[in-house]
Amino acid sequence: MTATDFPALITLLTEGGVEFIVIGGVAATIHGSAHITVDLDLLYRRTPGNVERLAAALVPIRPYLRGAPEGLPFRFDAATIHRGLNFTLQTTLGDLDLLGEVTGGGTYDMVLPEAETALLEEHRFRCVSLRRLIAMKRAAGRPKDLNVIAELEALLEERERDE
């Protein structure tokens, strides 16, 4: 198992011209969370062009269905992405979850207007807003998220207190 290389994955996708928004634990980190996460969750845009760019960008890191038996005839190409929606993948850079739609947020185009821009070296990428991230976590309704939601709301309070 590879420890997920978050900066390398984000760089790979931005260099490939992929339209995505960082959500989940890495978005929480970007907003200041002290929690550690093990995978990168991305909301990707499901336009034909972006799906093509996404499939092409991931070829070098050999995406495969996480937890699936070895040897399946799985190809992460544009046709596969169009047939599916959300994918939990393992890659040579670590675990990557690609979501076409997310509870409490919807699609890329729905989340984009309030998304924030972040910078990783010279690479610009989108990150879900803190308020939207809290809304997503609340909507997911998972008991394991309670502590994370509390932390995100505390972050929101800290951030707004300083503004």
Place this chain on the structure above:
Amino acid sequence: MAEPRIVIEPDPVIEVFKKDIDRTLLRANLKLSPEERLRKMQSAVRSVRVLREAYTKSRP
């Protein structure tokens, strides 16, 4: 037109969990840039992995 701000209504269950949050960690992180926060977490992930592997190897 600006997007309407998402309203986060207080939730009594979340408020209970919020009491245990270590805000000193959050304040320290807020002093960093988003990129620095990401790299700090990446470093922590690698450290945890090294410790986990060392523990696994040390077990009989």
